[in-house]
Amino acid sequence: MITMPVSDASPNDADPAVLLKSVRPNIVQSIRAYRVAQLQDAAETTGQHFLYANLAEANTKQEVLETIARSFLFPKHFGKNLDALHDCLTDVVHSGGPQPGFVVVLEQLPATQRFDKEARETLLDVFRDAADFWAERGIAFRVFYSFL
Numbered sequence: 001m002i003t004m005p006v007s008d009a010s011p012n013d014a015d016p017a018v019l020l021k022s023v024r025p026n027i028v029q030s031i032r033a034y035r036v037a038q039l040q041d042a043a044e045t046t047g048q049h050f051l052y053a054n055l056a057e058a059n060t061k062q063e064v065l066e067t068i069a070r071s072f073l074f075p076k077h078f079g080k081n082l083d084a085l086h087d088c089l090t091d092v093v094h095s096g097g098p099q100p101g102f103v104v105v106l107e108q109l110p111a112t113q114r115f116d117k118e119a120r121e122t123l124l125d126v127f128r129d130a131a132d133f134w135a136e137r138g139i140a141f142r143v144f145y146s147f148l
Contacts, residue, residue, distance in 0.1 A: 016042035025140035048101035101140035
């Protein structure tokens with residue numbers, strides 16, 4: 001009888017490029033078992049943009065949008081509303097030329113009275129719309145999020 005060693009490695013410990021192949025190319029999903037560093041490595045290995053925002057200090061929609069704008073290096077004229085967020089995630093970037101793909105992490109979305117479940121879902125809908133926009137152009141746009 002031949003025995004094989006049992007590995008403690010998860011699929012997420014594999015080659016970073018393999019990690020992204022296990023996730024649909026245009027999706028907004030909970031970060032679950034993925035770690036931020038792994039997602040960043042996967043984006044860098046595959047030449048995709050890595051956009052990261054830690055929202056732990058944000059309590060309101062305005063603070064969430066300001067943190068995303070600052071973290072994603074949006075232009076100074078960013079309007080700090082959901083329409084402007086959508087424009088920056090789609091039209092502004094698209095007009096910059098061919099894109100290699102995106103890995104977006106929204107870590108610790110707030111769960112406060114001033115940024116409730118409805119506000120979180122509305123924000124995530126903007127990212128879902130952006131994923132659809134990029135899917136129509138054959139560009140991967142994966143968004144991972146966690147809650148505070």
